[in-house]
Amino acid sequence: MPNPEPKHASSQAVHGRPGDPCVFVIFGATGDLTKRLLIPSLYNLLVNKLLPDKFAIIGVSNVKMSSEDFRKQLGDEIGQFTTTKVKPELWKWFDQRITYMSGDFKDPATYTSLKTTLESVDKAHGSSGNALFYTAVSPSFFGEIVKQLAAAGLTKETDGHWRRVIIEKPFGHDLESANALNREIGACLDENQIYRIDHYLGKETVQNILAFRFANGIFEPLWNNNYIDHVQITVAETVGVEHRGAFYEATGALRDMVPNHILALVSLTAMEPPISFESEPVRDEKTKVLRAIRLLKPEDVPKWAVRGQYGPGTLEGKPVPGYREEPQVDPKSGTETYVALKLAIDNWRWSGVPFYLRTGKRMANRVTEIAIRFKTPPMLGFRRTGVSHIKQNELVMHLQPNEGISLSFNAKVPGPVVRLGGVDMNFKYADYFGAAPSIGYETLLLDCMIGDPTLFQRADTVDAGWRVVDPILDAWKATPASDFPNYAAGSWGPSAADDLLKHDGHKWRLNS
Numbered sequence: 001m002p003n004p005e006p007k008h009a010s011s012q013a014v015h016g017r018p019g020d021p022c023v024f025v026i027f028g029a030t031g032d033l034t035k036r037l038l039i040p041s042l043y044n045l046l047v048n049k050l051l052p053d054k055f056a057i058i059g060v061s062n063v064k065m066s067s068e069d070f071r072k073q074l075g076d077e078i079g080q081f082t083t084t085k086v087k088p089e090l091w092k093w094f095d096q097r098i099t100y101m102s103g104d105f106k107d108p109a110t111y112t113s114l115k116t117t118l119e120s121v122d123k124a125h126g127s128s129g130n131a132l133f134y135t136a137v138s139p140s141f142f143g144e145i146v147k148q149l150a151a152a153g154l155t156k157e158t159d160g161h162w163r164r165v166i167i168e169k170p171f172g173h174d175l176e177s178a179n180a181l182n183r184e185i186g187a188c189l190d191e192n193q194i195y196r197i198d199h200y201l202g203k204e205t206v207q208n209i210l211a212f213r214f215a216n217g218i219f220e221p222l223w224n225n226n227y228i229d230h231v232q233i234t235v236a237e238t239v240g241v242e243h244r245g246a247f248y249e250a251t252g253a254l255r256d257m258v259p260n261h262i263l264a265l266v267s268l269t270a271m272e273p274p275i276s277f278e279s280e281p282v283r284d285e286k287t288k289v290l291r292a293i294r295l296l297k298p299e300d301v302p303k304w305a306v307r308g309q310y311g312p313g314t315l316e317g318k319p320v321p322g323y324r325e326e327p328q329v330d331p332k333s334g335t336e337t338y339v340a341l342k343l344a345i346d347n348w349r350w351s352g353v354p355f356y357l358r359t360g361k362r363m364a365n366r367v368t369e370i371a372i373r374f375k376t377p378p379m380l381g382f383r384r385t386g387v388s389h390i391k392q393n394e395l396v397m398h399l400q401p402n403e404g405i406s407l408s409f410n411a412k413v414p415g416p417v418v419r420l421g422g423v424d425m426n427f428k429y430a431d432y433f434g435a436a437p438s439i440g441y442e443t444l445l446l447d448c449m450i451g452d453p454t455l456f457q458r459a460d461t462v463d464a465g466w467r468v469v470d471p472i473l474d475a476w477k478a479t480p481a482s483d484f485p486n487y488a489a490g491s492w493g494p495s496a497a498d499d500l501l502k503h504d505g506h507k508w509r510l511n512s
């Protein structure tokens, strides 16, 4: 039974410290990310008293517009994207701190005028010379913007002030381009000025994986190959590619989801306990476990990786088109919208424990979860009873949408005959902590303003992630899929993904 009252008010009562005084400069200020996620998240920080008093925003984009028009546009739209009703007095505070300037990201003159604008905004708002630059732009501009910022002297940290740059995803499109980008930005910035963002790390439930594993005494002793049979990570979406056909055609599910979001989930699930929860020990362990993932040889890719593309189907009772019928998609497209992988982690803890991962668009349900399947007891002692087979215990971290953790185990079914039945223990976030409305970027933006990079990807983490993905990209490029589309929209993906597990005697948890 859910508790009628929240048991703890901790999610509301405990606040961190506000960010340092700073100017938040957004490249790509007229884009979707800014209006849907960045501004609403900053607004939520303000609501929770986590924005510094000495704060201002400069929006930069190539659209010609006055600051007044930009402020009006944001003000008109903010209500659609915040998680609570916008309070006019808070928005007024926010609005007074917004400046806009137009400019071409490739033109050095843009950065000269940004420097002047930044100096005057900084003076007006007393933000101590600190500045955070957010690249909410197409990835082709990431390196360019950093180089231009550096050339204009905007990334220099002198007189005790800081300058940081948040780089959006995707960080490269393969190992080589990710490393080239690392080198390019690394030539202009110190690693501690670079914040490579992955919005999955902003999710409370994702951060909770560490708390769950390392703040409890009872789970960690079981968290290894002595007790765990295998792990299943599912990131299933019901949405299609929406208006992002052009981007998705060149990206595909593997690049879009695996080197970043899914490997972040793998690393938090599989990493060793860090020596402390400071940023570097945590990031060291996350990277170390990614490096232990066995890299696939080209001939193994078909056995360990499955790709899929959705065809027409039905979702929530409505017919939906196939991927090839989506806007800006090639009618003969070979881009995958689904991927399932089996990974082996070659280290002491995980040797012999397969990690099965899958993600796809237009799947039967929206669900992100990590399921830990435990081994059965070493022997079945129920002699002279009908019990010959028992279900494996399963611990599931439900990351979204119904956030919580559940544990399933076997219990005796009441009655004179020994019979076992599977039962569940269920923890739901909402029952204990109430609904905590957040966009998901709040923690990440605040951490950057505070200077805590724990939840951001380091250069070597990015490198380790792409090393896992690259052999699969290469193999798939060399042999285009001949069976696309191979799953219907609204289903659980291609049958080859079921075979991937069946081969090892397993089954995907959710497929009915």
Ligand code: BG6
Binding pocket: 169, 237, 256, 368
């Ligand atoms: C983005 C991908 O990074 O993550 C999208 O580019 C995907 O394709 C999205 O839909 C999923 O994020 P979330 O938070 O909805 O699980």
